[in-house]
Amino acid sequence: MSDTCTISFLIGNGFDIAILKSLDKNFTTTYGEFYDYLAYFLTNKENDIYKAIDNKKKQFSNNENETWKDYELLLKEVVRTKLIELEQYTDFALQEKVYLSFLEDWKEIQYTFANFLNHVITPQTLMDVTNMVVTDMDGKKTLQKFLGDLPIEEYKKIEFPQKINNHIKIDYHIFNFNYSILADNYFYWLFAYHPFNVSKNTLCFYPNPSNISGGKTSTNSDTRYFIRPSVNFHHPHGQLSIPESILFGMSYNNEKTYYRDNSPFKRELSQKLDKAYWGMHTDKVKPFMQKTDLFVIFGHSIGESDQCWWEEIIDQLKQGSELIIYDYEGKGLKKKILHYCKDDENLISDRIFVIDFDETKHLKYSFKF
Known part of the structure; x- marks a missing residue:
């Protein structure tokens, strides 16, 4: 033994x-509650990720039971759309502009999500959990x-x-x-x-x-x-105390999912989704x-x-x-x-x-x- x-x-x-x-x-950490928080507090409603979330909510009336899994699948589609957009440009500067703009959108969602968690989980909540003993x-x-x-x-x-x-x-x-x-x-x-x-x-x-x-x-x-x-x-x-460490996406851990052409932006954008990689x-x-x-x-x-x-x-x-x-x-x-x-x-x-x-x-x- x-x-x-x-x-x-x-x-x-x-x-x-x-x-x-x-x-x-009063609140929990469901995806639906995060959407409500995002819709109310996000100031930049032109954020491409938010627009995709909002469009899906408006398109389907019976999706109130969506989970974080659905959100991560949605992100996969958003990234795929952005990759198609990058393919339309041959100019390096234009590709870089699209790429950097999307990174800012991603970061904005990360920090808004961190604010959401801080709103839901207060120090008193942590004390209550500890006191379960x-x-x-x-x-x-x-x-x-x-x-x-x-x-x-x-x-x-x-x-x-x-x-x-x-x-x-x-x-x-x-x-x-x-x-x-x-x-x-x-x-x-x-x-x-x-x-x-x-x-x-x-x-x-x-x-x-x-x-x-x-x-x-x-x-x-x-x-x-x-x-x-x-x-x-x-x-x-990742964890709440480091908002930019928060990972959303899939778990490919497989280089075949990455673009293998001369555009570093396509490759890095597709890698952005790979939780196992990061x-x-x-x-x-x-x-x-x-x-x-x-x-x-x-x-x-x-x-x-x-x-x-x-x-x-x-x-x-x-x-x-x-x-x-x-x-x-x-x-x-x-x-x-x-x-x-x-x-x-x-x-x-x-x-x-x-x-x-x-x-x-x-x-x-x-x-x-």
Whole structure:
């Protein structure tokens, strides 16, 4: 048995929306609310990105349920239109003018989005999230007991509990896909590094909180392992405190998507959409992914804008890792992620476990807000 296990949580916008609703906040981080904010506060209504957003809103009356995935697909179309416009000019100066103008539009949207998040998520909101520890709904409990929300048959199949024992080190990696730090505040706690005279253990991990028999280990709800945790936070899409780090787009990470002609503006404009490229996915993220024993996805729609992540998880599942997906309102997320499997999906299907929940079927051990 290894002396270290790695658990990677991938947190999507569904987390921010759910936690803000649970705190009875007036606003959340939905794309629809951002559009309303943009329409009211953006002074430059000639911004090409805003005009594309606004035109689509006016064109389709039934798109109030649009998500950030729809916004990123829209950006793809906006960039494609701009590339066609660049092709109409042979003069370098004119191409540069078009390109620089679009960069200013992009930056303006980034800063307006940052203002929107600051409007929605105040310091008081961050304090409220941190204070969830008082009501026993904080992220520390999620890290300890999330296996308890697995359905009985799913729990019986998962092998991860076999890897945990007393004194093991667990590296928790929180990949916060949101630009806010709500998830950081939820999972963060200030713990003493040496609470015991003879041990460096600082957390208990419960391998079987819901007392399910017939699993891979002979444990019960009273079983708890004293472990050495390490909690690490990552913001692969940028963060609010650095507005120009905010990444919107797709996750190609593939040079074939870039223009290979003599126009640097076409190439750089097409690269602008590549979140994996700017986030240095291969260099910064892949090493952690390759060490991960168990992936946990919460608050994601498993959309194509983050395709490189889903493909990387699939590669690791083929190597023996496992995956837990929280599926809110039964969106069929397991089927969606299997869609990115290029081989026989049966090779990894048995290593994916689903936790279904909704407004009437609440989680008991994890993400209890």
